[in-house]
Amino acid sequence: MPTDSTTPTRLAALYALYARLPERVRTGYWTRVVPVLTVLAVATHIPSFLRPVWSPDEGYLATQARMLADGGVLYDTVVDRKPPLLPWLYEACFSVFGSLSLWPLRTLAIVAHLATAVLLASIARGRWGNRAGAAAGGLYLLLSIGLSPEDTQAATFEVFMLPAMVAAFRYAERRRWLAAGIAVALCSLTKQTGGAVLLPVLWMLFQDARRRGVRWRPALLKIGFGFAVPIALVAAILTKPKGFLFWVVTGSGDYASLGGGAWWQMLGRALGNSAILAAAGLGFLLPLGRRLWLRYRAGRDLPSIGTSRGSTGDLWIWLVSSVVAVATGFHFFGHYYLQLMPPLVLLGVGAVSVSAISWRPVMAYSLVASFAFWVLAVAWPGEQLNQTTAVATAVAARSTPKDTVLVWGMHPELYWLSDRKPVTRYLTAGFLTNFSGGKGSADVGEQYSVADAWQTFDQEINAKGLPEIVVDDSGNAPYQPTLVPTIENLLDSHYDVVGAFGDTMVYRLRK
Incomplete structure (x- = not known):
């Protein structure tokens, strides 16, 4: 049996191992930021474990996974209007951990939120510096629960779509066009509307080619190849091509149409969820609104600080494409609005970074708002x-x-x-x-x-x-x-x- 004397020995060994790490690893930026973001990601999504199921989408995915495990064939004897990656993920988790609980999926959802936060931090850091990077990651995690708990605490399509979506934007920033195309494909194979990020990726490609005076066609071919190959692989080999085409692409016309009436109901949901999201992100949306007003009054583009790009045009294109994606189908469900969060956070962080505004009120408001939504999730009616x-x-x-x-x-x-x-x-x-x-x-x-x-x-x-x-x-x-x-x-x-x-x-x- 080990004695108490073994504890100091183990601690000394761990410290010695830590001391052998390179200085840049022990004291580097990401070594300090990622643990904080990890704690924040877990803390904000603890309520997700308090219920067996949060939304019908979770129930649908769980039932699909069991049918697939019993020998069902996706887009044949098991059908849905969504792409296949998340049903397969549910099936894989059930095969490892059993199908009686969704805790493995909720854990992976936290990992997806953390990955999204780290990628946003990387984008913001490259544009506005270290503090902006840490703020972007933290603000995203605080905002990520800023809707109805049924929309933010569930392990559903939008949550798992976001890391690939932000990665596509990040790869495009770095001119890694093949990787950007692959990321757009993975995003689209999680939820169709995730493919909207292709618009800012293409915009950045053409802007980069114009500024540098280089040909854009080779890069466009890389994006197209990276986008087409994963989708073709899934459609032609891993599923039935005809079924994939119908259920994922062509078979949702009536579902995603303007028909069905209830215009006031749809408008109310759109405005209501927009207002909730705006209230959750008011801490950084107010500085963004102030900067837009100053820009309007000045009649010109205000100078940017700490970014080599000189503008946030690519972020606005990203936001507009996300708004179009949210409006597609005219359902305006709350979880659709998760797609707006990454570009909104970056635009807000950029506005604060280039303005004479303290970070303290921004972070203080976001913390208070996030805590209110956290309490709401814990006390959500059952x-x-x-x-x-x-x-x-x-x-x-x-x-x-x-x-x-x-x-x-x-x-x-x-x-x-x-x-x-x-x-x-x-x-x-x-x-x-x-x-x-x-x-x-x-x-x-x-x-x-x-x-x-x-x-x-x-x-x-x-x-x-x-x-x-x-x-x-x-x-x-x-x-x-x-x-x-x-x-x-x-x-x-x-x-x-x-x-x-x-x-x-x-x-x-x-x-």
């Missing part, structure tokens, strides 16, 4: 989660692991929480009715489904048999069973009500 958990418990109690289940609604986490297999590849009613959260009742119904979805649904029912349990989670939505004859006939002909939880009904197959 009524919906409690109801969903009660429904999942009832489903598990009234079925066996061999039985299949149909959840008629927009809460696919019920499959994962109940540990039951879905009877169909369509995990939400949206695929069969064209309903999407946040839009109205127009263009919703059986006739608006994904192409051939109902035929596929019938084939799955015939092959697997009727599901043992049907959960009607539609409430008063425009796809409730009374408005969808196929589901209404199915319930009337074969099922009895065995439970009611608020507006959610649980049906069991009639014996």
Whole structure:
């Protein structure tokens, strides 16, 4: 058994190892900044571990991962309108750690936030100096929880998209065009709208070629090659090409259209989430607004300090492309706004760096705002989660692991929480009715489904048999069973009500 005397010996050995490190490593910039950013990343996202599931997207990904682990084929027997990288990541984590908890994904989400912060710090440091770099990393992490907790604490697409997005911008800054193209591809393979960062990458390419008087075509070919090869590899080899093309590219036209009405609802969500984000980042957005006002009054570009580029045009192009990406589909969900955070932080840091403004009020406000959102996440109401958990418990109690289940609604986490297999590849009613959260009742119904979805649904029912349990989670939505004859006939002909939880009904197959 080791004695207490071994402790000083081990400490001495560790200190000796530390002393042998080069001076620039022991006292270097990143050696001091990265540990602080790591602590901040963990602290701001501790609430993410307080709930089994934060959003339907997490539930969808978790259910997808289980289906893939059971032999499902992505974009064939397992479908979604999103690219494949995150479903594969969920599947890999489940294969290593089991599928009963999302803590491994939440941990990786913190790593993604940290990587984003470090990359932003690198960009800001190169433009405005060491202090600006540390501020950019810290401000991003404080801002990263500055929306509804359901949008910021979940391990979803936008979180894992951000590191590749910022890396693409950073590589373009350094004229590493092939790497920039690859980073844009990885970003797009996480979520389609991540490809919007290609616009500032191309803008920087043409600006660089114009300033230096060099040809831009070779660099453009490098970007195109780096972008096309990973996507072609995934589409043609790792998935089914036809399925990938439909589900990721061409099959979301109706979902991402202006149809569906509810204009005031969409406008309210857009303005509401914009206001929340602005309040969270007011500490650095006010200096940015002040500088824009001074620039407007001066009628010219104000001089920049500490940057060789002399302007922030590339950052504004990045922000505009991100705004377009957020608006795509006209849903304006809160988690979409995560894509705006990196360029906003850099623009704010730049404005403070080149102005006679102290960092103290900027950081103080950001800390207070972040703490408020942290408290909000800890105290976030759990009524919906409690109801969903009660429904999942009832489903598990009234079925066996061999039985299949149909959840008629927009809460696919019920499959994962109940540990039951879905009877169909369509995990939400949206695929069969064209309903999407946040839009109205127009263009919703059986006739608006994904192409051939109902035929596929019938084939799955015939092959697997009727599901043992049907959960009607539609409430008063425009796809409730009374408005969808196929589901209404199915319930009337074969099922009895065995439970009611608020507006959610649980049906069991009639014996």
